[in-house]
């Protein structure tokens with residue numbers, strides 16, 4: 001047999017054993033690592049060249065055995081069993097040998113070439129365990145290499161062994177004896193299976209026989225069309241497979257326990273630091289309160305601590321935008337750069353400090369090991385609300401981004417539990433929504449902003465669990481399935497790893513700002529700067545009945561003139577309603593020449609007006625010559641007005657509608673759009689100030705807008721993930737529709753009640 | 760012989776031995792694969808009354824929901 | 837063994853003192869949060885009340901267990917010290933950020949800000965835990981908690 005120069009290597013092992021850490025160390029990639037079981041839920045492929053041999057390395061989700069119960073385990077099982085990599089590197093957690101070796105026995109039976117990476121030896125050795133790897137390799141007849149995956153220790157030696165092993169033929173000699181009676185049955189089964197020449201080519205005979213006794217679903221499917229199926233079934237009916245299976249498992253543990261004492265000298269055991277911490281953090285009475293105050297602490301940092309850094313970025317972009325508008329010629333280009341790019345993209349970048357702190361907190365949560373505890377602490381509450389214990393981790397992850405969060409539901413075995421967790425996940429407020437709250441709460445709630453935002457987050461959680469309860473009592477009835485989940489030991493994350501994790505996700509936000517948000521800022525700017533007549537600038541046009549225009553120039557016609565804040569102008573013509581102004585009283589139906597109007601003064605008249613004002617034409621309409629400030633006539637306005645009938649009961653204006661429409665792409669776009677729409681043609685340096693000036697934009701409306709943004713739609717990137725994970729158009733549609741309806745209803749109630757109460 | 764009881768009812772902090780698993784075939788297999796085979800020694804570290812438990816099994820710690828803990832039978836070792 | 841007992845005794849006293857102080861300030865802050873009374877150095881903040889009371893409760897749990905002769909009770913004292921320091925650091929950072937807003941950016945919202953506005957119980961009570969940390973620093977070497985990464 002010639003030397004292979006291209007081999008595939010799968011990394012398999014128990015959850016949280018360090019597979020992905022090892023994958024990253026080998027291939028130099030940056031796949032997600034975290035201190036809890038179930039981080040990896042998909043297979044990931046990387047390349048690596050070792051001594052001229054090309055190696056395709058495949059990282060797999062963690063699994064306890066080759067029988068799969070959940071989707072992530074199916075991925076692992078199928079790859080190892082069906083795709084047959086040349087070598088399986090079995091990552092064994094040295095600090096928990098016995099249980100880890102159970103999977104080894106299964107791999108041995110399958111007859112694949114296995115190399116054991118004895119990982120986390122640092123932990124085992126620190127607590128005084130001594131592991132004799134020579135002996136271990138001897139007993140198991142498998143090469144064993146010590147590794148510390150997170151620092152890359154042992155990788156080269158490991159790959160040497162892998163390459164060496166890949167050149168050997170597959171061997172099935174090291175197998176476990178199950179005792180006379182079972183062995184006899186196995187031999188009989190093998191002799192039957194042997195006659196199906198097709199099957200024999202795919203799997204080792206003995207393995208098929210064992211799996212048949214274990215009632216393995218996949219193998220049963222495999223023999224569905226086998227010519228010997230009936231014979232096999234007859235034989236299986238004769239023996240007590242349940243008892244056989246139990247005895248086989250027993251024998252495997254027996255084999256492990258025969259080897260273990262000779263290989264492993266255990267150091268001191270007793271209460272570990274992890275257990276000590278757990279006594280407190282998972283205490284019956286203190287667990288939930290401690291969890292809550294830690295969340296609050298994280299929140300204080302994310303919000304309050306970041307404020308000055310936000311302000312600094314805000315000021316910088318404000319100045320840049322102002323500068324571009326004034327100095328770049330032609331005017332449209334100045335507006336594109338100033339309002340579109342600096343206004344839209346810059347506006348999203350303002351929130352970078354918050355996003356980074358948020359992700360820092362989440363990294364810490366994941367790497368410390370507290371994440372899995374949180375699931376434990378919340379289990380009872382979750383259960384009562386109809387959510388599975390394992391649902392809590394995906395929900396927590398949702399605070400970062402709903403996409404990995406929805407993928408993380410793959411570890412939930414029960415389909416219904418999983419579906420509910422997917423459906424409620426979008427209500428958990430992701431990082432992309434945070435800028436919307438920061439913008440709106442910052443502009444309208446001043447000192448109360450932090451509390452308002454905290455409330456919005458809580459509200460999202462309440463909607464999520466409330467919906468779960470609702471689904472449980474209507475469309476998806478039943479109780480959450482019982483669960484068991486391994487708790488990782490607490491680890492103190494280092495600054496380096498935490499910062500790397502933070503950067504990994506935070507830079508996604510940056511990249512989004514540079515790509516999708518950049519593009520949409522330009523799109524929205526274009527829509528707001530153009531209408532059917534072209535670029536909106538110095539114009540001459542007729543204004544029809546009831547139309548509103550904001551501009552600087554001369555108006556002729558009948559209508560209502562409201563001078564803008566900071567503006568002024570003069571009116572010549574007939575006053576149609578008596579008004580009292582600072583400069584005097586003007587009588588109805590009298591002709592005046594050159595009435596001076598000051599800021600925010602209003603007049604209803606028939607004639608010409610010159611200056612900066614908002615002009616609402618009367619029945620006859622009028623004519624305008626000058627510079628539009630307004631985006632009121634743009635395509636963007638048309639889009640926004642189109643949704644007016646739907647959103648006016650919520651108090652939303654067309655600008656908000658437009659922002660929400662484009663916010664479907666990514667929730668940050670809501671912020672970017674508001675930035676553009678409130679920036680175009682305004683002189684304020686800071687967009688939040690011009691928002692405050694909009695008289696339709698009250699704190700109540702701002703609050704409703706936050707609520708609506710929280711709930712209304714999963715973002716464009718999340719929808720296909722929901723589809724992929726549920727595998728159903730119906731549920732994807734339901735998810736989108738449910739969110740929209742709920743968002744509308746809740747915003748409606750809040751706005752109407754709030755208005756009645758006079759807010 | 761010490762009385763057999765579900766893990767859910769076992770006292771905190773005592774060394775316990777798994778005697779059997781009262782569950783369907785799949786779940787039983789899963790628990791065994793995770794280390795809850797017959798004769799395995801476990802210890803309840805934290806029992807939340809009617810909520811979930813934290814159980815130590817060798818060097819691993821498991822969070823086990825009440826429903827699951829009712830299916831694992833143990834006696835005091 | 838005698839030595840350990842003396843140490844646990846100290847921790848017991850510490851737990852009682854820190855627990856009582858945190859709960860006491862929690863109550864003060866609750867009063868301040870109603871808006872009816874103005875207590876210097878205790879700004880009203882409803883969620884802050886929860887923080888103080890929970891940390892106080894952790895210390896008191898430790899006190900109770902140690903008093904009952906359960907040596908594992910020190911876990912509560914240690915975690916209490918940890919939580920108290922975490923919140924101390926958080927509010928120190930917040931204070932620093934506010935100072936930047938007030939003096940560097942000269943933000944309108946911070947015109948009348950003075951450092952006293954940000955002095956709150958979480959901050960000065962953490963000093964107590966700092967003493968505990970220094971005193972028992974060897975036990976905080978996080979023995980058994982392994983350091984991940986390099």
Ligand SMILES: Nc1nc2c(ncn2[C@@H]2O[C@H](COP(=O)(O)OP(=O)(O)OP(=O)(O)O)[C@@H](O)[C@H]2O)c(=O)[nH]1
Pocket residue numbers: 014015016017018019020021022032033034035036037038039040041060061062063119120121122123147148149150151367491982983984985
């Ligand atoms: N001390 C120590 N920590 C390690 C070692 N290898 C991995 N870790 C840590 O163990 C945790 C789990 O690592 P992962 O690589 O995510 O484990 P995994 O096997 O991919 O986990 P799943 O994808 O959830 O199955 C992380 O916190 C790592 O930093 C090691 O050799 N020593």
Ligand SMILES: [Mg+2]
Pocket residue numbers: 019020021032033039040060061062
């Ligand atoms: Mg992984």
